[in-house]
Amino acid sequence: MARKRSQPDDREPQFVPPDERRDRGKALRADVPREAHGQWKPGKDRRDVVDILVESNRGRMPELVPLRFARMMQSPFTFYRGSAAVMAADLATTPASGIRVQACGDAHLSNFGGFATPERRLVFDINDFDETLPAPWEWDLKRLAASVVVAGRDIRLSETEANRAARATARSYREHMADYASMHALEVWYDTIDVDRFLKAMESEERRRIVAERIERTEARNTPEYIFPKMAEHRGAMPTIKDDPPLIFHPTREQAPGQESRYAEAIARYRSSLAEPIRVLFDRFHLCDVAFKVVGIGSVGTRCAVALFMAADDDPLFLQVKEANRSVLEPHAGAAKHKNHGERVVIGQRLMQSASDLFLGWAQVENGSHVYVRQLRDMKISAVIESFDAGDLRDYGRVCGWALARAHARSGDPALIAGYMGASEAFDDAITDFAVDYADQTHKDHRAFVKAIRQGRIEVAQEG
Known part of the structure; x- marks a missing residue:
């Protein structure tokens, strides 16, 4: 009919x-x-x-x-x-x-x-x-x-x-x-x-x-030739992120479950949050190393990692993987509508920013934590207020x-x-x-x- x-x-x-x-x-x-x-x-x-x-x-x-x-x-x-x-x-x-x-x-x-x-x-x-x-x-x-x-x-x-x-x-x-x-x-x-x-x-x-x-x-300074030697070094077959404790260090298995599988589940969840064309680009890169990194002031103590991916020997991609917890506004403004707080951060960022990072996405990692992901450095400039x-x-x-x-x-x-x-x-x-x-x-x-x-x-x- x-x-x-x-x-x-x-x-x-x-x-x-x-x-x-x-x-x-x-x-x-x-x-x-x-x-x-x-x-x-x-x-x-x-x-x-x-x-x-x-x-x-x-x-x-x-x-x-x-x-x-x-x-x-x-x-x-x-x-x-x-x-x-x-x-x-x-x-x-x-x-x-x-x-x-x-x-x-x-x-x-x-x-x-x-x-x-x-x-x-x-x-x-x-x-x-x-x-x-x-x-x-x-x-x-x-x-x-x-x-x-x-x-x-x-x-x-x-x-x-x-x-x-x-x-x-x-x-x-x-x-x-x-x-x-x-x-x-x-x-x-x-x-x-x-x-x-x-x-x-x-x-x-x-x-x-x-x-x-x-x-x-x-x-x-925003070139692979500059960034890679500052952040990584070659030890054996694959490059690794340089340790600089207590600010950058490689986590234990207890601190970062999923090391045995090379974080396969978390990476798959993150990949699914990306737009399809960006997935094609992301698939060119392969995980080489993960290290924890202390950032900011308010975020110190939350789990933040740097992940090094490589598409070739001279083609690195550094991603920052940052834990997302409940917003400090929630007790006063109402609960978030997104079940994953990483998604809450990503959606909020896309709503407020005029342009967002190409690799911005979210996931849930092996220990159940919510995270969001973005490039570690992408021509970022902060004000030197002290001057x-x-x-x-x-x-x-x-x-x-x-x-x-x-x-x-x-x-x-x-x-x-x-x-x-x-x-x-x-x-x-x-x-x-x-x-x-x-x-x-x-x-x-x-x-x-x-x-x-x-x-x-x-x-x-x-x-x-």
């Missing part, structure tokens, strides 16, 4: 014009005024910071936890970088407009940087998604702005200079979100911050020159605010968010006030953390 042809749908299109969405965003101020975001005051029931940090070590490699805490104790900024779980609990108590996006979950200054797209263009974007989850957009912006103030104090800028940099970050986010609210959906999705746009955003000609020279050096002056921090904060707005505009409603923030500086001022207050809180928490170390509540172990 022939299927009856459906009649044309003459109902109104199921979309809302941008101006109406802006108005809806503006109306949200009645329940949550913009000024409400400008305060931070810990509640009487705020949990002990040390307890939260100790709890966040569950599932980590116990022998590396003292190294994590040693890195965190160095300064309030290193403490801030490693204490995303603390701030997630605090942010959950702050006002929110009710608009949700795919949030980074750990949007501090050091989690932005440059990297190469699959088309070999260098772009600037967020580059860490371990904590990504749908959540209120304000949480990311508040964490970013507060990190600017903490970093400014860390490099000994005046309070006025640090506060100006935080305000520039918030203003950049607001103004770029207004731009995205006026763009077509595909224009937002295609938008990228390439090298030329990144350099143009800097006010200092000297800083442009320094960054351009650093990019040139990075591009020159910044006041102008550099403002410039960098502005570009980070821009990148965060672009990421949120991809998964959220830019017109709704822009309507809520408005065209005045009222929202910028509120975020700056919060950033200053929370930077004060971070300094207090860092002092409490160092005190706990001195009292023996926390064990630390220095590197090398």
Whole structure:
């Protein structure tokens, strides 16, 4: 029997014009005024910071936890970088407009940087998604702005200079979100911050020159001829990754089950997460060696490995295999919809980044852990914040605010968010006030953390 042809749908299109969405965003101020975001005051029931940090070590490699805490104790900024779980609990108590996006979950200054797209263009974007989850957009912006103030104090800028940099970050986010609210959906999705746009955003000609020279050096080092001798050596028939304990070391069978099978099951699961054309490329490479690698500050103790694959004697591929656990946002924003946390990270990254790594994928390894995989080095460039002056921090904060707005505009409603923030500086001022207050809180928490170390509540172990 022939299927009856459906009649044309003459109902109104199921979309809302941008101006109406802006108005809806503006109306949200009645329940949550913009000024409400400008305060931070810990509640009487705020949990002990040390307890939260100790709890966040569950599932980590116990022998590396003292190294994590040693890195965190160095300064309030290193403490801030490693204490995303603390701030997630605090942010959950702050006002929110009710608009949700795919949030980074750990949007501090050091989690932005440059990297190469699959088309070999260098772009600037967020580059860490371990904590990504749908959540209120304000949480990311508040964490970013507060990190600017903490970093400014860390490099000994005046309070006025640090506060100006935080305000520039918030203003950049607001103004770029207004731009995205006026763009077509595909224009937002295609938008990228390439090298030329990144350099143009800097006010200092000297800083442009320094960054351009650093990019040139990075591009020159991003070759197999440079990377392979740094990371690997020939011992016998196959090359192996160089040990550099405690930062790079070969795991025991207990630490990395699956060695007997050469991790065949995990590799097969990872391969299945790749797009079919990338599988064809990946199949050219063969596993030679796997070693554990200590990375970051917040990630120290989670299982992270470097896998060396070879397509020929002079054709290496280094992949980073990183354990993915529950996001620190989950207790406050809701459980992830993906059963594999590696998949959660990958999907979040693809939603937020303008371009993602060619080999980005996920798997479950032999011990049941969830992991995500990407290239270890692909022209990655991170800011050397310790070398910044006041102008550099403002410039960098502005570009980070821009990148965060672009990421949120991809998964959220830019017109709704822009309507809520408005065209005045009222929202910028509120975020700056919060950033200053929370930077004060971070300094207090860092002092409490160092005190706990001195009292023996926390064990630390220095590197090398």
